[in-house]
Amino acid sequence: MADRDRKLTHEDRIVWETVARTVRRLSGQAHPVVVENDTMDGLMSPAADAAAPADVKRPVADPAHPPRTVKPQPRLHPIERPVQKKLARGRLAIDGKIDLHGLNQSEAHNLLFDFLMRAHQRGSRHVLVVTGKGSSMGSEGVLKRAVPQWLVKPEFRFLVSGHEPAARGHGGDGAMYIRLRRQRDDPA
Incomplete structure (x- = not known):
C-alpha cells in the first residue's frame, strides 16, 4: 500500500491538528491545502507544494466535490x-x-x-x-x-x-x- 493511500489513525489526526494550530501563514503566501478525505492526499504544505518538481501532479480543488463541512457539535449536557x-x-x-x-x-x-x-x-x-x-x-x-x-x-x-x-x-x-x-x- 502506498503512503498516499494510508488512512490516518486517530493519533495521526491529533498530531496533525496540534501541529496545524501552531502554524502561521506568511503574508503573501497561498492558503494551505484543505484535507478533503481520510487519506494522506492533501497534506502537502504550500511550501512543499512549491518545492515539488513540475512533473508532480498537485492537488486541485474540485468544484463538483466541495470539501466536507464539519457539523457543529452539540454542547455537553450537564450532569443532573x-x-x-x-x-x-x-x-x-x-x-x-x-x-x-x-x-x-x-x-x-x-x-x-x-x-x-x-x-x-x-x-x-x-x-x-x-x-x-x-x-x-x-x-x-x-x-x-x-x-x-x-x-x-x-x-x-x-x-x-x-x-x-x-x-x-x-x-x-x-x-x-x-x-x-x-x-x-x-x-x-
Missing part, C-alpha cells in the same frame, strides 16, 4: 443535580479515578484520553478526574482550565456526555465528575 448528589454522597459508584497532578498539558491530555477510552470500553458510566486547584503563583491552574476545553473537542466527544465540578469530599474545585456516553450495541 440528583445524580451529582448521589455521586457526592457515595450512593452512586464512581467507576474510575485519575489524578493529573504534576503533569504537563501534553502528558495530561494523552493520559486522560487513554483513561476515558478504557473506562468507556469497560462500560463505566461516571469517573472522577482530579486536576488540582492550581492556585500557586496566583494562577487558576492550567489543567483546571484545559480539561473542560478538551472534553468538548472531537476526540473526546464520542466518549463524554457531560461533566460537573466534584463535591468537596472528592476534591471540590480541583476535581470533576465526568459522565461517559453509553456504548452503542453493534447490530452485526
